[in-house]
Amino acid sequence: MSGIDVSALTANYGRGPVLDGLNLRVESGEFLAVLGESGSGKTTLLRVLAGFLRPSAGSVTFGDRVVAGPGVWIPPERRRVGIVPQEGALFPHLDVVGNVIFGLRGRRDARDRAAQVLALVGMSEFARARPQDLSGGQQQRVALARAIAPEPEVLLLDEPFSALDASLRVRLREEVRSLLNGLGTTTVLVTHDQEEALSIAHRVALVREGQIVQNASPAELYESPTDLLAARFVGDLVELPGVMRASGLVECALGRVRSISVAREGQSVVVALRPEQLAVFDAGDQSPGADGSGVLGQVTDSVYHGHDSVATVALDTGDVVRARVPGPIERKPGDRVRVVATGEARTYRS
Numbered sequence: 535m536s537g538i539d540v541s542a543l544t545a546n547y548g549r550g551p552v553l554d555g556l557n558l559r560v561e562s563g564e565f566l567a568v569l570g571e572s573g574s575g576k577t578t579l580l581r582v583l584a585g586f587l588r589p590s591a592g593s594v595t596f597g598d599r600v601v602a603g604p605g606v607w608i609p610p611e612r613r614r615v616g617i618v619p620q621e622g623a624l625f626p627h628l629d630v631v632g633n634v635i636f637g638l639r640g641r642r643d644a645r646d647r648a649a650q651v652l653a654l655v656g657m658s659e660f661a662r663a664r665p666q667d668l669s670g671g672q673q674q675r676v677a678l679a680r681a682i683a684p685e686p687e688v689l690l691l692d693e694p695f696s697a698l699d700a701s702l703r704v705r706l707r708e709e710v711r712s713l714l715n716g717l718g719t720t721t722v723l724v725t726h727d728q729e730e731a732l733s734i735a736h737r738v739a740l741v742r743e744g745q746i747v748q749n750a751s752p753a754e755l756y757e758s759p760t761d762l763l764a765a766r767f768v769g770d771l772v773e774l775p776g777v778m779r780a781s782g783l784v785e786c787a788l789g790r791v792r793s794i795s796v797a798r799e800g801q802s803v804v805v806a807l808r809p810e811q812l813a814v815f816d817a818g819d820q821s822p823g824a825d826g827s828g829v830l831g832q833v834t835d836s837v838y839h840g841h842d843s844v845a846t847v848a849l850d851t852g853d854v855v856r857a858r859v860p861g862p863i864e865r866k867p868g869d870r871v872r873v874v875a876t877g878e879a880r881t882y883r884s
Contacts, residue, residue: 536597536687536720537562538583543592545582552578553589554744562597563718565711567731570741571767579741580690580724584617585610596687616681616689621697622673624665624680631661634680641684651679654713671702678710682719689714691723695730707734728768732756740764756808758794762882765806770844772812772855775884776805787853788812788829788875795881803881811877812857814845817870828874831855836863847873 538560545553552575560566570576581587583594585601585608593603601608624633631648638644652658655675665673674694681689694710695703711734714721725731731738732752739749740760748760759765762773776786778801784793786805797803817830831849843863848854857873865871 536599537564538688538720538722539593539595540579540583541593541595543579543582543589543594545578545587545589547578551590552744553582555592556741556745558739558746558749560720560722562720565714565721565723565734565736567723567725567735567738568741569725569728569731569738569768571726574741575744576724576726576741577692578744580692580722583688583722584615584690585613614684614687616684616686618674618677618681618689618691618694620693621670622665622677622694624673624676626665629662629664630657630668630676633665633676634683637680637684647683648679651683652676654682655679656709669702670698671706674698674706678713682717687720689719689721691721693725693727694723696725696727703730710734732768740767758880762804762806765880765882770809770856770858772807772809774805774807774853774855776803776881777801778803778881784879784881786879787849787851788855788873789827791875792878793881794878797881797883802884804884806880806882807875807877809844809856809858810842811875811879812855813874813876814847814857814859814865815872815874816865817872819872828872830870830872833865833867833869833871835867836865838862845871847871849873 540556540558543553543556544551568576568579582589588607589602594601600606601613634648634651635644638647652661655678657675695707707730737749738752738755739746748755748764756768759768765771774786776784778795778797778799779785780799782793783790784803784805829849829851831847833845834848835846837844842858842860845857845863845865847857855873
């Protein structure tokens, strides 16, 4: 498999640049998710990698082979790239095995290879079915089989799970992650779904206004976002105004909280915490962990999500925070509680 190097890449559609000097490295065999809002440039990056769009500046290299750059342009059919689009795009007049074989034209072992990849994606028994007779998840499995059958150097996934219902989306992306990790295929997934990016990829590249603002492991991106906009985009956030104090503490509505910050003492900051970093106790609870620290408040709302619940608490300071707790929440609107910040907050200049 080949790694990918993107250097100083600029691309547009005749107006201002959509990609503006973008740099990116994907290691051989790595699964990278490119995450960003609509219009951030992530789909344009995918089109450049695939060879569907010629950049106006910069270069793209697969392994040691330049596929786009000054004086160099390798067309899509010669790049050894596999693509899985949003909704499969299978040929309706061909059966499942015919769709897979279509990408193997000229190979003597085409039928054997098609059988092999259909077995990999669990679609062997549907080899003679037509696409219109398959469910959405089955169609995406066939699209994946068709993409990996020619043994591409690079596999590109263009939001392939977005058209599926929630439970099927989760199950299929877990299957795809396991399959591609086993194959060791260098893979780039484009998505606007934060949960999808964090759960499926080895690394996540966050795109904003045509540039990569952070390229990190899922845990690092979620726990240590590079700026406040990144923190807001990759998960729910509790934001409070604060002031830096000595010894790595920041003072805010939740009291003095341990902080990771480069701000100076006395400097005003925005304090950023994830909702799961807020522990909620009964107002009079004196058990370990509810030692009198934190701030009193009143529950104003609670929402049950099955695996967890989110309580909205109006603090006596006048601030409102949201706390995420496992399972059903025991406290109801009107209950008096004490909210305690746990772990370390991130702080950003206000």
